[in-house]
Structures are given as C-alpha cells and as structure tokens.
Amino acid sequence: MTGSLSGVASVIGIGQSDWVGDHQRVRAGERPHDSYGYGAQAFLSALTDSGIARDEIDGLIVGPTTAYERVGELLGLNVRWGGQADAMTAVMEACMAIHAGLASVVALVYGNDQRSAQVNYGGPDAQGGGAFLAYVYHAPWGFTSQGALYAMMARRYMHERGLTEAELGEVAVAQRLAASRNPRALMRKPIAIEDYLASPFICEPLHLFDYCLINDGGVALIIAEAGKARRVGRAPVAIKGVGRYDLNRGATSLEPRLLDYYLPAQQAVAAQVFEMASLGPKDMDALQIYDSFSLHIPLALEGYGYCPIGGAGRFMRETGISLAKGLPVNTSGGHLSESYMQGWNHQIEAVRQVRGEAGDHQVEGCRHVHYSSDVAGKAISIIYGA
Amino acid sequence: MANSQPVVTLYDTPMWESLSRERMQLQSCNHCGTLRYPPGPICSACTSLDYRWTDLSGGGEILSWVRFHRAYFDDHPPPYNAIAVRVDEGPIVVSSLIGPEPEGEWIGRRVRLAYRRHLDRTQHAFMLSEQP
Numbered sequence: 001m002t003g004s005l006s007g008v009a010s011v012i013g014i015g016q017s018d019w020v021g022d023h024q025r026v027r028a029g030e031r032p033h034d035s036y037g038y039g040a041q042a043f044l045s046a047l048t049d050s051g052i053a054r055d056e057i058d059g060l061i062v063g064p065t066t067a068y069e070r071v072g073e074l075l076g077l078n079v080r081w082g083g084q085a086d087a088m089t090a091v092m093e094a095c096m097a098i099h100a101g102l103a104s105v106v107a108l109v110y111g112n113d114q115r116s117a118q119v120n121y122g123g124p125d126a127q128g129g130g131a132f133l134a135y136v137y138h139a140p141w142g143f144t145s146q147g148a149l150y151a152m153m154a155r156r157y158m159h160e161r162g163l164t165e166a167e168l169g170e171v172a173v174a175q176r177l178a179a180s181r182n183p184r185a186l187m188r189k190p191i192a193i194e195d196y197l198a199s200p201f202i203c204e205p206l207h208l209f210d211y212c213l214i215n216d217g218g219v220a221l222i223i224a225e226a227g228k229a230r231r232v233g234r235a236p237v238a239i240k241g242v243g244r245y246d247l248n249r250g251a252t253s254l255e256p257r258l259l260d261y262y263l264p265a266q267q268a269v270a271a272q273v274f275e276m277a278s279l280g281p282k283d284m285d286a287l288q289i290y291d292s293f294s295l296h297i298p299l300a301l302e303g304y305g306y307c308p309i310g311g312a313g314r315f316m317r318e319t320g321i322s323l324a325k326g327l328p329v330n331t332s333g334g335h336l337s338e339s340y341m342q343g344w345n346h347q348i349e350a351v352r353q354v355r356g357e358a359g360d361h362q363v364e365g366c367r368h369v370h371y372s373s374d375v376a377g378k379a380i381s382i383i384y385g386a
Numbered sequence: 387m388a389n390s391q392p393v394v395t396l397y398d399t400p401m402w403e404s405l406s407r408e409r410m411q412l413q414s415c416n417h418c419g420t421l422r423y424p425p426g427p428i429c430s431a432c433t434s435l436d437y438r439w440t441d442l443s444g445g446g447e448i449l450s451w452v453r454f455h456r457a458y459f460d461d462h463p464p465p466y467n468a469i470a471v472r473v474d475e476g477p478i479v480v481s482s483l484i485g486p487e488p489e490g491e492w493i494g495r496r497v498r499l500a501y502r503r504h505l506d507r508t509q510h511a512f513m514l515s516e517q518p
C-alpha cells in the first residue's frame with residue numbers, strides 16, 4: 001500500500017531495568033536510580049539484545065519523564081532525528097521518521113522514578129495537569145486523580161451497558177494470573193474474584209485491584225528500517241500497522257468519556273490499523289491494552305470489535321481474557337500486576353510474545369499482537385507481527 | 387497534603403465572581419447559543435469569538451457519580467461524593483451532591499443548582515430535586 005507504514009520498520013532490540021529488584025530497594029527506602037538511570041539501564045539492555053553497535057543509532061525518542069537532550073548526552077548519542085513522546089506515539093513516530101528517510105535506527109528510551117520521587121497522580125500537586133486540564137480543573141469539588149476520571153466513566157458504563165462489578169473483576173484476576181507466571185512482574189500472588197470484590201474501594205466503584213501499580217523503572221526499544229532489521233536483527237518483529245484518533249472536544253467536561261466511552265476514537269483507529277496491517281481482530285493471538293485502570297480492557301474489547309458493543313462483560317466472563325482461557329489480554333500482567341511503565345512494558349511484552357520468548361507466560365503459536373491505548377481519549381493502536 | 391485550589395484562567399474569573407454572588411453564569415455564544423464549560427476564548431461548536439455571560443436556569447440531571455474513599459486534599463476528608471451533571475443548557479459540570487443522597491439509582495436523577503461556601507470561595511453544588 002503506497003504511503004502505508006505497514007512493514008516499514010521492525011523492533012530489533014528490547015530492554016528494561018530490574019523492576020523487581022529496584023522495587024524492593026525503593027520499598028526499603030532506597031533510591032536506586034533516577035529516571036535517567038533507569039532509562040540508561042534499559043537502553044544498555046536493549047542495545048545488547050539488538051546486537052548492533054551504539055554508533056549505528058541515528059534517531060532517539062525519549063519518554064515524557066526525561067529531557068531529550070540530557071538523555072542523548074548521557075547515552076552519547078548524536079542523531080539525525082529525535083524527540084520526546086509517550087510509548088505509543090514514540091513507536092509511531094519512529095516508523096514515520098524511518099519511512100521519511102530521516103533515520104534508519106531509532107532508540108526509544110524511557111525511565112521513570114515516580115515511586116521513589118513520590119510523584120502524585122491526584123491531590124494538590126497532581127501530575128499531568130499541564131497536558132490534560134481535566135486532571136486538575138475539578139479539584140475544588142475534590143474530584144482528582146485519573147482513577148476518579150475512570151471511576152466516573154465506569155459507573156455510567158456499568159449502568160448503561162450492564163457490566164457487573166464481578167465481570168470487571170475478571171480483568172484484575174486474569175492479569176494477576178499472567179503475572180504469577182512472569183518473573184519480571186511485581187505482584188505475583190494469584191487472586192480470585194472474591195478477593196477482588198473484598199478489596200477496598202479507592203474511588204468507588206473502582207477497587208484497589210482496578211488501579212495500576214506505581215513503581216520505578218525503565219524500558220527501551222531499538223527500531224530499525226525493515227531491510228536493515230532483516231540484515232542485522234536477531235529476531236526482528238515487524239510493526240504491521242499503526243493508527244490514531246484523538247477525541248479532544250468536550251474533554252475537560254468529560255463528554256467523550258461519559259457519553260461515548262471513547263468508542264468513536266477506537267472504532268476509527270480499528271478501521272485504520274486493521275486495514276493497514278491487512279489483518280482483523282480474529283488474526284490477533286494476544287492483546288496488550290494500556291491499563292492504568294481495569295476499565296480500559298472492556299472499552300477496548302468493544303471498541304476494536306473483539307465483542308459486540310455492550311458484550312464485554314459476558315466476553316470476559318464466558319470467553320475469557322486470560323492465559324488460561326479465551327483471548328489473552330496483558331499477558332505479562334500489565335500495569336495492574338507487572339509494572340507501571342506507562343505503556344512501555346506492553347510494547348516489549350508484545351515483542352517477546354511474537355518472538356516466542358515469553359517463557360511461562362508465552363501464548364502458544366503467537367504470531368500477531370495488537371496493542372491499544374485510549375489514554376484521555378487519545379486512541380492509538382499498533383499491530384506487531386513476525 | 388494541602389487544600390484544593392481552583393484553576394482560574396482569564397476566562398474563569400467572571401464565573402467565579404458570579405458564584406460568589408450565588409448566581410452562576412457561563413459564556414453563551416452570540417452566534418450559536420452554545421454554553422462554554424470550562425470558560426474559554428472561543429466557541430468550540432461554531433468557532434465564534436463573541437459571547438455574553440448568562441445565568442444558568444439551575445436544573446440538571448446526574449450523568450454519573452463516584453465516592454472517594456481515600457484522602458487527596460485536606461479540605462475533602464473521605465468519604466465524599468462527586469457527580470457529573472448535565473445542566474439543562476447543555477454543559478457537563480463536575481460538582482458535589484449536597485443534602486440527602488438518592489435511595490437507589492443516582493444516574494438520571496434531577497438536581498438543582500445550589501451554592502456552598504468552601505474555604506474562602508463560593509462554589510457550585512447540586513441538591514436532589516423534589517420527585518414529581
């Protein structure tokens with residue numbers, strides 16, 4: 001397809017810091033690294049995984065938590081092209097830069113010391129208000145934290161679509177099962193629906209187990225032009241399709257959340273990404289869904305056509321979304337149970353699954369993985385494949 | 387922790403002044419009549435820049451609600467509620483339900499605008515309307 005980003009680039013290296021070890025140290029009161037240190041460790045691990053030399057990198061994208069120039073300085077990278085972006089946008093932009101001939105090997109580097117630096121996502125100094133007015137505008141009424149935004153959305157969604165509390169609990173239970181098989185995951189003790197229902201509310205109707213973890217860590221990827229990836233890559237994983245649609249109208253007054261549950265954005269992205277990849281929902285062997293909160297999962301299942309509108313509760317309960325049953329979602333444990341790396345851990349998990357290197361949480365015969373996020377109504381999808 | 391603070395841009399100031407007079411006003415587009423919330427420099431429905439400040443009628447309906455069980459602000463000890471109200475003029479406003487809470491379902495219940503002194507400010511709140 002002319003102008004398509006399908007197959008333009010492949011992931012040739014993935015890396016991460018020691019989430020589990022560093023989390024134990026942070027909980028013991030230490031500050032093992034800062035955001036730059038975590039990013040540096042992840043970068044080194046991705047570079048080793050790729051097998052290429054550092055001087056072959058000619059593009060750099062850093063996560064939103066670190067300064068672009070400083071990361072480049074620390075890693076000794078002079079590049080032809082670069083910038084700062086969140087995980088999903090970074091993957092998309094790397095493909096765009098490669099397609100445009102502006103770079104041929106792009107390093108994506110993310111580090112975040114949010115736990116040890118005591119970053120707050122709610123309250124008087126809630127993070128993110130500069131980018132998303134809804135995160136801070138309703139503070140006078142005590143309405144704060146991204147969890148509350150999803151709780152408000154969840155209440156109405158459950159009312160309109162009939163999703164039950166126990167059905168929503170399937171998300172936390174399924175992802176904890178995945179994490180129990182993943183040595184890189186922070187929370188590995190399996191839970192049952194009864195544990196979910198008995199867990200305390202944070203912002204009702206959402207329970208503790210509906211919320212992501214907060215931990216330190218880093219993730220990195222090396223993305224190369226497809227031809228080069230085939231020549232140098234040990235196990236290149238192709239980016240088969242990308243798509244994006246942003247709902248901005250009415251965002252601060254929560255209209256796209258409360259009236260549409262981001263459905264129009266996800267449907268627009270589904271049409272784009274599946275067409276670009278020449279694949280459909282039935283071709284996907286696993287899903288990785290950005291899960292700051294459990295509610296993201298039923299929304300994505302409906303938005304991308306994995307089940308009928310209003311059918312997510314039944315799909316999760318009867319078909320299943322776990323490694324044990326049905327369509328596996330967030331096969332590493334995701335943000336709820338593996339690590340809160342703001343979408344970055346989902347990318348490297350997708351690559352591991354397609355490579356067949358996921359160990360005890362491997363989806364057998366995994367060929368295609370669909371990544372989706374709908375953060376604040378900005379829907380993005382990436383399809384990874386062999 | 388600390389107390390909650392409003393975000394007050396150039397366009398929010400008149401709204402907060404109207405709240406202090408217990409007569410909540412929002413900008414109404416002179417071209418298409420759409421109300422702006424939060425207040426802002428342009429009508430996002432029709433892109434007109436012209437507006438006038440108009441009183442809300444005070445009626446609305448609960449679209450959704452939550453209850454906070456953890457403390458985020460000194461001035462909002464848990465548990466406390468927050469509601470999303472579709473006011474009759476169109477905008478969705480996040481506020482507090484004060485007075486008696488509904489028995490059973492909250493979503494769809496009619497509410498009326500009220501005013502509450504909170505710290506050094508007067509802010510909007512809503513109360514359940516009488517059932518017909």
